[in-house]
Amino acid sequence: MTVSTLPATARRTQPPMLAEVVATRMLAPHLRRITLTGADLDCFGYDGPDHMVRIFLAPTPGAELHLPDSAQWWPAMQAMPEQSRPVVRNYTVRRLDRARREIDIDFVLHGDGGPASAWARTAAPGARIGVFSDRASYAPPADTDWQLFVGDETAMPAITSALESLPTGTRAIALIEVGTAADEIDVRTRPGTTLTWLHRGSTPAGAGDVLIRALHGLTMPPGTPYVFVAGESSMVTTIRRHLCADRGIAKERVYFGGYWKLAAH
Numbered sequence: 001m002t003v004s005t006l007p008a009t010a011r012r013t014q015p016p017m018l019a020e021v022v023a024t025r026m027l028a029p030h031l032r033r034i035t036l037t038g039a040d041l042d043c044f045g046y047d048g049p050d051h052m053v054r055i056f057l058a059p060t061p062g063a064e065l066h067l068p069d070s071a072q073w074w075p076a077m078q079a080m081p082e083q084s085r086p087v088v089r090n091y092t093v094r095r096l097d098r099a100r101r102e103i104d105i106d107f108v109l110h111g112d113g114g115p116a117s118a119w120a121r122t123a124a125p126g127a128r129i130g131v132f133s134d135r136a137s138y139a140p141p142a143d144t145d146w147q148l149f150v151g152d153e154t155a156m157p158a159i160t161s162a163l164e165s166l167p168t169g170t171r172a173i174a175l176i177e178v179g180t181a182a183d184e185i186d187v188r189t190r191p192g193t194t195l196t197w198l199h200r201g202s203t204p205a206g207a208g209d210v211l212i213r214a215l216h217g218l219t220m221p222p223g224t225p226y227v228f229v230a231g232e233s234s235m236v237t238t239i240r241r242h243l244c245a246d247r248g249i250a251k252e253r254v255y256f257g258g259y260w261k262l263a264a265h
């Protein structure tokens, strides 16, 4: 990966940029990698492995895409006529190559009920999308002895990027929930990392308990941990309670990211 960090100010002064799909690839039956290019991606601000972007899609499939023209994208978007306001969603940069002006985003295909998932399922080279570089949250303190990563497939881009960026020999444990073995992907883990895939089977995404059950059975290594947990919001809250209340991990040593919310039925 060709990256360097730009000051946050450089990033936040740029409005959402226009990008175009150059390639797509199915990584697993429900995960599609989309490679985007854009003239401004050579100065894309990037803070680390879980770097979040806001993506902007046309309000309805086939409609024209209009982007907010300010780095203060939210108020700028509210000022746009309602019918031309884009749809905004949050995603993770899986790969950045400034020289080639490319980023990869891995989209979970969870169905056409979500505009982002529906767009990603059919997006082809030439399709246009807006991208705003936001921020990263993964930040293990210097005194960390070992790291724990827990998440579902929406957190897979962040967790796998973090695992691949670890200095060799860093002790790390990763638990990732996917549907079945077919949804597992190749990850270049370093010595010192244990990655366990957990399958929820026919249980719908966000409704299972395989991660929390695996955590209950996990023997924590000695020393001071840093924990990164991301995925469905209620699952993340349950895991937070277990790690902080039952396992006594200080909440400052844990990042919890509610990445999506299971709809109430």
Ligand SMILES: Cc1cc2nc3c(=O)[nH]c(=O)nc-3n(C[C@H](O)[C@H](O)[C@H](O)COP(=O)(O)OP(=O)(O)OC[C@H]3O[C@@H](n4cnc5c(N)ncnc54)[C@H](O)[C@@H]3O)c2cc1C
Residues within 6 Å of the ligand: 052, 089, 090, 091, 092, 093, 105, 106, 107, 108, 109, 110, 113, 114, 115, 116, 117, 118, 153, 154, 155, 157, 158, 205, 206, 257, 258, 259, 260, 261, 262, 263
């Ligand atoms: C910091 C951050 C980083 C993220 N990175 C990624 C990433 O790299 N890749 C990625 O795929 N997602 C990522 N997400 C999650 C993504 O933003 C959500 O899944 C988002 O809701 C998808 O938008 P949508 O338009 O497809 O569905 P929405 O319109 O938001 O939701 C429509 C329906 O789909 C359901 N739904 C949403 N997501 C899922 C899902 N994953 N599985 C099952 N049902 C779902 C909702 O409950 C709702 O009922 C990230 C979120 C955050 C906050």
